[in-house]
Amino acid sequence: MDVVERWIVLSNRRPMITAGIVAVIVAAFGVISLRFEQRGARPGDDTLAAALIVVASSASLVIKRVRPWWTLALTLAGAVGYTCYSGVFNAAATLPLLVCLGTIASIFPARVAIVTTAATCCFLTIVGIVVGPDWLLVERIGLVGWPLVGAIIGGLTKARNRYVTAVQTRAQLATALYEQEMAQRVMAERLRMSRDIHDVVAHHLATLNLQIGTARHLLDKPDTAAQALAGMHANSEAALREIKGLVRLLREEDAGADGPLPGLDDIGRLVSWARTNGVDTNSLVRGTPRPTTPDVELAAYRVVQEALTNAVKHAHGSHVRITLVYRPTTLLIEVENPLLTATDSATGGLGLAGMAERVRAAGGQLDVDSAGGTFRVAVELPLEVREPV
Template sequence: MNAAWFRDRRPSRYDLALGLVTGGVIAFNGITGIGLGGVDLRRFDVVGALLVAAVTAATILRRRYPVPTAVTNLTCMLLWFLLGFYGRVILIVPIIVCVTLTIVLGRWSGILAGLLTIGFGTGTIRLLFSDHRFVDYSVIAVLLALSSVAFGEAIRYNLAWRKVMTERVAQLERERDAEAARLVNEERLRIAYEVHDVIAHSIASISVQAGVASHVIDRRPEKAKESLDAIKQTSTEALGELRSVLGALRSQDANLDERHPAASLRRLPELTRMAEAAGLHATVTVLGEPATLPAAVELAAYRIVQEALTNVVRHAHASKVAIQLTYRSDALGITVEDDGSGSGSFGGSGSGLAGMRERARTLGGTFDAGRVGGGFQVACQLPVESR
């Protein structure tokens, strides 16, 4: 149904209050004769009571049935004057009509209601009053209708502005919550990658050393002892680094254990020693002039090399691994290539490669991994700030 005729909005307690007050004031004015006078041709009777009841009901329902109640109110007002009931308080009715239609249906509907009110009002005035009073009352009717429409438009604009502001605040709150959730998720992923890189590399090295010890413990006890010593050293370093990672999550404990410095390329020899302890021949090549890198780039580069070596130890069945760092003014290039033949070079479930790719992507870099020649290669470019 057309919104001008019916709106699915039940009357509120404010509508009820306005309707009762309007009807009560009109009835009081008509019964007692106190207040603004009218044509004074007829005493208040049952017909007057019916008109007041109709005005009251129409005012209460005005926002649910905008046009029907507006027609009812204006008709009742005209009949009130034509039948000669006392009092001009009923002139509040066209004010309510114009204001309501402007707010509910918009500016042009309010203007149309104002014009109709002016037309019917001046016509009634012409029938009831002499020429000199007709001009005065007509001017009053015009000003009353125009001011009612203007007042309704001001209220409509204020309501629309408040609605826009409310929606904007709600949108900002949703965006804030979404951004907070995104940051929390990113931090969870970062922590997960950090812990994964620390644990996976150490466990892989420990697993290899334990296998060697188990294999040679009867024939070469000294070799088994070396492997067990390597396991002890690796586990101690892993625990220390894990404590550093977890300690960094608490600002007051950021320097929880200074014996285990933050992960950076300065600790690259530790990674190669672990790889060699697992039976790999590891080489490191540095191209370009080494320079101080941003902390985020240092950490990402170290973790990428660490995870790549972990994959080689666990999956590649390789004998050699070559690490190459290329320092440029705009980026750091990292390449880790092995000569393995195992299909596991792809990192088992793929979480390791996903972590390396995510680290590079977060810094705006590129990442690529795949088989090359007779082995597997991990290559990435990490952009750095101008130094």
């Protein structure tokens, strides 16, 4: 904060103190300036009466903030009184009036300041004509010009204060908007991570549940039970690996050795997993496959993963058909399976809610239908070709 800003802050907090300081400075400068040589080689004024007039006029500046019109009357009276008393022009006598008009211009609307300044200058002009018919032209101009300069300085000060206030307001608004945007981003990221964790955990725990049940019924067949235990081990490792990847994203680290997040190219792995877990799954691709943005890739993968997980849990032994249709600007994904039981997706569980949130976040649309004994999930996602790096 510079000196001017500190002075403005002090003026707003302690107006009487700053006004008193200004009054003392103006009185000191006024008394000293009275002694300076004037135009036309006229000597300065060192009389006690002149000094008292200037000091009294300056003293009224103490109330310039709380009683500006009284201050105007007193400072104008001081300038006119000195002019009539001495019969000559001295700029030092108009110094308190200059400060008073500057204050009025800085605290009142422009129309009020202009009218006040114009009326004061007209009155001083009449005084100059009456009192000093033999004055130099520069003296007549000075009698009016010095108060006018004060009003101009006050107007500029007011404009500067408004500009500073506007800049500060914009900065505060920008900070508030930035904080709000950051809070929204944090919330969106938390929702996205919750969807990821739900998808990963639900997918792998469903598989582990089936494999544990299988192992319990095959305890008398060690070889088959060993295969089920090996599958559980593989699924637990996959779950830990994907959760580790999600935690890594929360820490804003690179993909590293664990590789990128899954996408469209990994749907074949989901199909193999579903077949291994007793669900006859076929996939069909129409159109020309092409890469798209990472959020769309991940959304497509998670939708298929959630649909197959529900099929493994609630439609074991049935047939699931996955269709991917690449259109010019969109990707259509359909997953269909017989509706053997009331699935959590059909009843609006967390799986469907997370799927819908993920699809909306990627800019797509989700449609779930269970009519005709077939549970159908249809997702349409925007298909934007990634620019080559």
